[in-house]
Amino acid sequence: MTRTDEKVRYSPDGKPLYPTPIAAAVGVENVLRILEGRWKLVILFHLFGGKILRFSELERAIPGISQKMLIQQLRQMEVDGMVTRTIHHQVPPKVEYGLTPWGQELCPALDALLKWAEERPADSGIAEAAAQ
Numbered sequence: 109m110t111r112t113d114e115k116v117r118y119s120p121d122g123k124p125l126y127p128t129p130i131a132a133a134v135g136v137e138n139v140l141r142i143l144e145g146r147w148k149l150v151i152l153f154h155l156f157g158g159k160i161l162r163f164s165e166l167e168r169a170i171p172g173i174s175q176k177m178l179i180q181q182l183r184q185m186e187v188d189g190m191v192t193r194t195i196h197h198q199v200p201p202k203v204e205y206g207l208t209p210w211g212q213e214l215c216p217a218l219d220a221l222l223k224w225a226e227e228r229p230a231d232s233g234i235a236e237a238a239a240q
Contacts, residue, residue, distance in 0.1 A: 142188050147173050147181045149218065152207070155191070156215045160206040190214070 143149060147170065154169050155161060161169070167178055182205060185191040190211035196202035 142190070145181050145184070147177060148185060151178075151181060151185065152190070152211065152214060152218065155205065155207045156212070158206070158212070160194075160204050163203050163205065166205060185211070 150170055150173075151166065154166060163178070163182075166182075167173070167175065170178070173181075182191060182193070186193050189208055192206050192208055194204045194206070196204070
């Protein structure tokens with residue numbers, strides 16, 4: 109029987125590498141599960157930079173989202189550890205949302221994703237397919 113540490117490879121900084129394409133695919137699936145939903149990335153962009161926003165401020169900042177959907181997305185993001193929720197016990201109730209340090213670490217990756225999308229070739233055929 110082989111030892112577990114012989115089966116799993118680690119990078120020099122101690123972080124595990126994906127030893128197989130299947131393991132990498134599982135990692136991608138996990139990331140997509142955390143970020144899935146039409147509004148999560150939009151919410152993240154509004155909270156980047158250490159911003160703390162009240163529920164009503166987020167609702168105004170994202171005009172197409174319903175209250176129910178905003179609540180659902182924020183709760184899922186809170187469970188996943190990306191968002192903090194602070195309740196101030198006062199009348200009327202005040203609830204504020206901000207990013208956790210782990211959620212804030214996503215900012216450079218999303219910036220890179222935006223840059224990648226901006227560099228898409230104009231003749232990629234995507235616009236033509238969408239027009240049909």
